[in-house]
Amino acid sequence: MRHASRDQLERSLAYLVSLAAILLTLFPIVWLLTVSLKTQRDAFAMPPKLLFEPIADHFLGLLERPGFVEAFMNSVAVTGLGVAIAITTAIFAAYGIHRFRFRGKRLFGVWLLLAYMLPEFLFIIPMYVLYQRVGLYDTHIGLALVYQAHSLPFAVWLIRSFFKETPSELDDAARIDGCGHLKTLRHVYIPLGAPGIAATAILTAIWIWNELTIALSLTFSDAQTITVAVASFRGYTSINWGQMSAASIVAIAPMLLFAVIAQRYIVKGLTLGSLKG
């Protein structure tokens, strides 16, 4: 009896702590949303106005802000390209690592880890020099390519851990049926690993969409991404909170939508990588 009530007390406490954590987590985002819907006067009002008449001006203003809509579309293009390159390349590489022993396999693994871990600017500055020369500076494909230093190792690891979960009997059966490597990959690994590949693609997309460091250095106008466009509000934040918040909300929205729709995949992708290595 005493035990049961102590258990209950602990559980109520756990709910209370979780609730506090959720409030702390969501409050800044909700606040940002309210600022994006407030007039300048309401946004700066002290004490803060909790009830206010929402306006859409800041969002509509974004449509007229030079380059903003283009930046959104650039992000869509770069994210699509980046994910496509990472996933197709990684599926083959993951199959190679999973299925074969070969000389240099360990070295390849270390290279993947280092490409992922080493700081962005080690790569960016020489790529900036190279891109200025070969005309890839400020292009979608150029940016999507540089993202691979980070996205490709991530995708290879993750897809490989999903391939590991594929029962080896199916692989053997395919071989006995006379399937070559391409067919085994297409009929066994890709269909069975599909949820994992989807999780990888989603996490890669989120990373590319949100990336700033590389985009800031390697784009200027034609391929400027949404994060760079949002960053351009940085200098004069004190005068333009409304539009800055509206721009931030527009940039976050697709990813939050993703999180709601693909929550299961995201959690699976995030956790599998580190639980199974």
Added chain:
Amino acid sequence: MVSRRSRTAYLVIAPAVLVLAVTSLYPAVASLVLSLFNWNWGARFDFVGLRNYADLFNSAEFWQVLYQTFLFAVVATALELVLGVALAVVVDRLKFGQSLIRTLLLTPLMVSGIIVALMSKIVLDPMLGIVNYFLTGLGLPPSPFFGTTATAMSTVIMVDAWWQTAFVFIIALAGLQSLPQEPIEAARVDGAGPVQTFFRVKLPMLRTVLLTVLIFRAIDTLKVFDIIFGTTGGGPQIATEVMQTLAYRKAFSFLQMSEAMTVMVVFSLIVLAICLVYMRLEARFEED
């Protein structure tokens, strides 16, 4: 037979090798080479040997920035690990609504660093921010947050903790839920309380997972850029300048390309050393 098999292996990894050669091997080598020259994006391109390194090691600014980078990384990583694991333990105890709560707590990970930065500038504004309004309402003194050298660093650390604690949380929670039940039951039968069970049984079993989380957070915080660039820009003065903002400033504000690359080569060697230690530790953990 063996050679044909490895030929297929090389063939399937070839595209990845090619892409990585262009995006990581070439730039790493180029950085190393250019750090030995004196080049400021002009016609002058003189070989200077290790002089850039000597100059860097002789500058007080470099050591301050290196110290600040580690200060940020160590404190932020420690904070995120403690908070994330604690939160995972709490949520692990919930019976209803666990998956909804998990989803809600995951939201910061969907938000770009630059937006986290701008958002924190709004809520933490010294004059008009809502947080100072709450603080004064509670009878506490308002904080200048990003505004002074004394408070700026702890403020960016706090912002990073808001942003990335969820990463530790989600992995720690999955780790807790995948633990075998027998040792936990055995401890309970032996009369261990929940606190003892956590520290003596669960935590040791989670160490490989936590080591992975630790290395990812450690490297990621060492490489911090977005949230500092978007809030303080490295200031006030250089109170929150870190390695990557320093390299950015040198390369793109002053076009000191060789100096920027020297900074990055030194920094990369540090990151490399940490990765090697991690790989050693991981191998040892897996042997046990």
